[in-house]
Amino acid sequence: MKRPSPFLLERYFDAREFATPWLLCASDCETRSVGELLSLEPGALERLLALDLGYGTSRGPEELRALIGGFQSGLSADDVVVHSGGEEVILTFCLAELEAGDHVIVHSPCYQSLLELPRSIGCRVSTWSADLSRGGALDLDRLADLLSREKTRAVFVNFPHNPTGFLPSITEWQQLVKLVGESGARLFSDEAYRGSARHDQAELPSAPTLDERACSLGLVSKALGLPGLRLGWAVSRDEDLLARMTAMKDYSTICSSRISEELACTALRNAAQILGETRERLATNRQAAARFFEAHSESFEYQEPIAGPICFPRLRHGTASDFADRVLAECGVILLPGDVFEGGAGHLRFGLGRKNAPECFDRLASCLSRN
Ligand SMILES: Cc1ncc(COP(=O)(O)O)c(C=O)c1O
Structure with a gap:
């Protein structure tokens, strides 16, 4: 690398x-x-003060994982691995899933690590460009064309999109997930901005609810406004992928901050x-x-x-x-x-x-x- x-x-x-x-x-x-967050529910301060500061579990506490499963539209605690910020999820996914020489497709422009980490691993990266003259609109035919050219290991996307704020329609989103799944590639869906659509009904279903091999990224940094907690998560219904990503965490943070996990529970209960x-x-x-x-x-x-x-x-x-x-x-x-x-x-x-x-x-x- x-x-x-x-x-x-x-x-x-x-x-x-x-x-x-x-x-x-x-x-x-x-x-x-911290005070404003704790004031959202009775007993939150006492729970924080009673917290033991030993190491936590690699995957994160069951209660937090269950809350995250709910936040990611109907997934369960078993589908979640807690990470220390969204950035760590991109790292563990790339380390666990990609090898030098793999072909990957990255929707672009994008948060740099989605492009840079596959490149550092030695992947052959094709960019799939958002149409900036139309607010970041998607060209699904172009994605189908890229997927048809060679066997692709993974496709990286991010909606709501940083930097344009583009969000596909539910139909486009379903087509995209299906296209990637049928090609045999793994979808990495960066859902960092979940919770910031105009209303609840406008939020897209999380990718793993549509395709069990897909992996999504979530976090408390953006719509929940808690970037200082450095807390994020990977979600997938592919247990083998989650186990491999968890093993990569042993070389980054081992487990997340217990204090952040506790405060993230408070935030998600009051999401x-x-x-x-x-x-x-x-x-x-x-x-x-x-x-x-x-x-x-x-x-x-x-x-x-x-x-x-x-x-x-x-x-x-x-x-x-x-x-x-x-x-x-x-x-x-x-x-x-x-x-x-x-x-x-x-x-x-x-x-x-x-x-x-x-x-x-x-x-x-x-x-x-x-x-
Ligand atoms: C699309 C996207 N993914 C991931 C991240 C990283 O999130 P975090 O700050 O929780 O590590 C960001 C942060 O800006 C982002 O915009």
């Missing part, structure tokens, strides 16, 4: 994320304090309330975004995201990184140039999950009006 290249988005955030309070490109939704707040904020912020982009249509080509806390407008003039540098220097608003995504040059990622997004848009508007 060769060393993965630097993760451009993570390096960009590491250098800027806390430089100003006006972060208008985060993919997580408004976060909360309806947390997601209700998330969806309300996203609706408000989508309106602020719509006003801003309408007033600045000479600078941006904007398509409203179907789901999720992010969108990926195209900048009409100049480079996205020059624009982001200038905006940060002149008004302190942090934007993410699309160049950090392979295939995303010329676009900027905006984040709509934070409470201060309307204020950030106002600052950006007054900065642009000065030029």
